[in-house]
Amino acid sequence: MADLNLVLMGPPGAGKGTQAERLVDDFDLPYFATGDILRAAVVEESDLGKEAKSYMDEGDLVPDDIICRVIMERLDSGEAQDGFLLDGFPRTAGQAETLQQALDKRSRRLTAALLIEVEDDEVVRRLSGRRICKKNGHVYHLEFDPPKNPDACDQDGSRLIQRDDDKEETVRKRLEVYHDQTEPLVGFYEDRGLLRRFDGERPQDDVNGHIRATLATLRLEAEL
Numbered sequence: 001m002a003d004l005n006l007v008l009m010g011p012p013g014a015g016k017g018t019q020a021e022r023l024v025d026d027f028d029l030p031y032f033a034t035g036d037i038l039r040a041a042v043v044e045e046s047d048l049g050k051e052a053k054s055y056m057d058e059g060d061l062v063p064d065d066i067i068c069r070v071i072m073e074r075l076d077s078g079e080a081q082d083g084f085l086l087d088g089f090p091r092t093a094g095q096a097e098t099l100q101q102a103l104d105k106r107s108r109r110l111t112a113a114l115l116i117e118v119e120d121d122e123v124v125r126r127l128s129g130r131r132i133c134k135k136n137g138h139v140y141h142l143e144f145d146p147p148k149n150p151d152a153c154d155q156d157g158s159r160l161i162q163r164d165d166d167k168e169e170t171v172r173k174r175l176e177v178y179h180d181q182t183e184p185l186v187g188f189y190e191d192r193g194l195l196r197r198f199d200g201e202r203p204q205d206d207v208n209g210h211i212r213a214t215l216a217t218l219r220l221e222a223e224l
């Protein structure tokens with residue numbers, strides 16, 4: 001089957017992780033979420049975690065060289081050999097260029113950039129109610145996608161927590177960073193004919209249906 005090499009874009013809280021969780025099994029896509037990788041590194045107190053923590057706490061981006069290193073290791077690990085879904089990368093023009101060059105060098109190309117669009121006020125509503133499970137990062141929302149038990153993950157029973165950077169003040173900062181540094185990538189991918197837009201304000205199932213239909217078409221096109 002043809003490889004799907006995908007990036008998932010959108011502001012914090014757009015529903016990237018929620019959608020990815022539902023897509024990776026069905027489309028058999030290796031999934032790399034830079035936020036999850038960095039949070040795991042912070043918990044482990046590895047060198048990467050120590051380097052990244054202060055930026056994450058402030059709602060700032062981790063420097064390009066650090067995060068590009070992380071992604072290049074994944075691309076070369078063999079895990080991404082038959083396609084990938086990147087979530088949260090690239091987030092700057094420098095990262096997008098690095099990814100493009102890395103793929104060119106490996107004679108691969110991006111299949112599409114999937115953009116989930118959500119307005120700022122909705123982002124704030126979503127992130128204030130977001131809860132994630134401590135063990136595997138499964139995502140819930142107290143109002144929009146409530147767990148059966150408010151303190152425990154439906155899937156693995158581990159404790160549900162609020163991310164430190166989901167406080168309103170840090171969310172506003174992250175939105176500013178998104179508009180400033182990441183949104184310009186929409187034009188970058190549009191110019192290359194790779195952008196696919198999704199209305200992220202629709203219910204989760206609708207967004208999922210739209211993305212699935214697009215991926216099915218992209219896979220068919222790639223096989224032609």
Ligand code: ADP
Pocket residue numbers: 011012013017034035036038055056057059060061062063067087088089090091095165174
């Ligand atoms: P969200 O799910 O809210 O979009 P993430 O979990 O993707 O947020 O990212 C959390 C934090 O990790 C970011 O605020 C940033 O500090 C850091 N981070 C994640 N991905 C990147 C990246 N590609 N470049 C720089 N920093 C990143």
Ligand code: ADP
Pocket residue numbers: 010011012013014015016017018019126127129130131139140141142144145200201202203204205207
């Ligand atoms: P991202 O990975 O883009 O930061 P998440 O997938 O973590 O976003 O979703 C942010 C919050 O919004 C979570 O609490 C999630 O349950 C909720 N959410 C995701 N998609 C929707 C949707 N379509 N409608 C309402 N809430 C949603």
